[in-house]
Amino acid sequence: MTLRINRDTRLCMSLSARPSNFGTRFHNYLYEALDLDYIYKAFSTTNLEGAIAGIRALNIRGCAVSMPFKEACIPMLDGLEPSASAIDSVNTIVNTDGVLRGYNTDYSAVASLIADSGLPTDTPVALRGSGGMAKATACALRDAGFANGHLIARNAAAGQQLARTTRWAWSADMENVQARLLVNVTPVGMEGGPEAQSLAFTEAEVAAADLVFDVVALPVETPLIQLARTLGKPVITGGQVAVLQAVDQFVLYTGVRPEPALIERAARHALG
Structure with missing residues (x-):
């Protein structure tokens, strides 16, 4: 499938001080391979509160969170799953009908x-x-x-x-x-x-x-x-961590768990 953006396309994103192409390449590869109407884009920000409010206001489905926002974003969320609350650190935000919950797939x-x-x-x-x-x-x-x-x-x-x-x-x-x-x-x-x-x-x-x-x-x-x-x-390696945590994020956002062979191809594409 050729990825086509339309009015129903779900947006997922990441927030980092130093955005990389890993998430965009990994998630978008899987969206296309599985014919899912999603798109993923990396962002940085100097206004974290505004960025989190934008996730809620624009109904962005999910957001990966990297340095230096993993702890600073917590007061802006509606709740934490045990994976995040136990360590007071969030690397994944899931938006369900305007309710933002934090997870830690790291x-x-x-x-x-x-x-x-x-x-x-x-x-x-x-x-x-x-x-x-x-x-x-x-x-x-x-x-x-x-x-x-x-x-x-x-x-x-x-x-x-x-x-x-x-x-x-x-x-x-x-x-x-x-x-x-x-x-x-x-x-x-x-x-x-x-x-x-x-x-x-x-x-x-x-x-x-x-x-x-x-x-x-x-x-x-x-x-x-x-x-x-x-x-x-x-x-x-950090590449191994990045792939495993990104798969868990993908499942949280889409409800779909890709087959291992497809995950391996997506990882090679993202890390290559």
């Missing part, structure tokens, strides 16, 4: 990938970051049974708060922190950012790890992931 994506990794839950964890995605990732690890964790965050207030939430330790840097699971949930390594060529963890830290997890999705092969592969370490 949490479920991370939980699934960690379970599939087979990593023992007594593995010491170092997680760098303290924002909304860091909260979803850390809480998914905590709820999976990883009790021996360490939050690394330069923002002391946010880092200490997340450490209290997860009952992990906190420090501003990796000095004296020993970890076998390394998790980057900062913009370090992100395409187009000021630290695009930087590493969230040192080569020695990666060499000592059993698994390296970088939540940055663009590029999928971040400097950290490339280093981990070079050292023969198992990895979880």
Whole structure:
């Protein structure tokens, strides 16, 4: 089918400080393949309250929420599903007849990938970051049974708060922190950012790890992931997280769950 916009076409969208093409390519590929009368568009904003009001007023079906809006949008919604309320972070808004509810599909994506990794839950964890995605990732690890964790965050207030939430330790840097699971949930390594060529963890830290997890999705092969592969370490990429959480969003918006083979084709299209 060739996608044709008409008066009945449902709009879904995303809000991010740095919009990417992943969501637009992934969702629109599936809409076209499944002959669904939807279209997806990425946006940024300097007026979050106005943007959320626009979702309600224009009957926009759904909205993916990325940095730095995952926590700031919460007071503007009508309610939260348990996936979001448990961690006070929203990455998905669903509009049902003008009622806006927040979800967190990042949490479920991370939980699934960690379970599939087979990593023992007594593995010491170092997680760098303290924002909304860091909260979803850390809480998914905590709820999976990883009790021996360490939050690394330069923002002391946010880092200490997340450490209290997860009952992990906190420090501003990796000095004296020993970890076998390394998790980057900062913009370090992100395409187009000021630290695009930087590493969230040192080569020695990666060499000592059993698994390296970088939540940055663009590029999928971040400097950290490339280093981990070079050292023969198992990895979880931000691309894997992006696809799993986007599938859950797609189901929330449309009520349709694509077949795995179609999801794989959409992922290659979006990440290629």
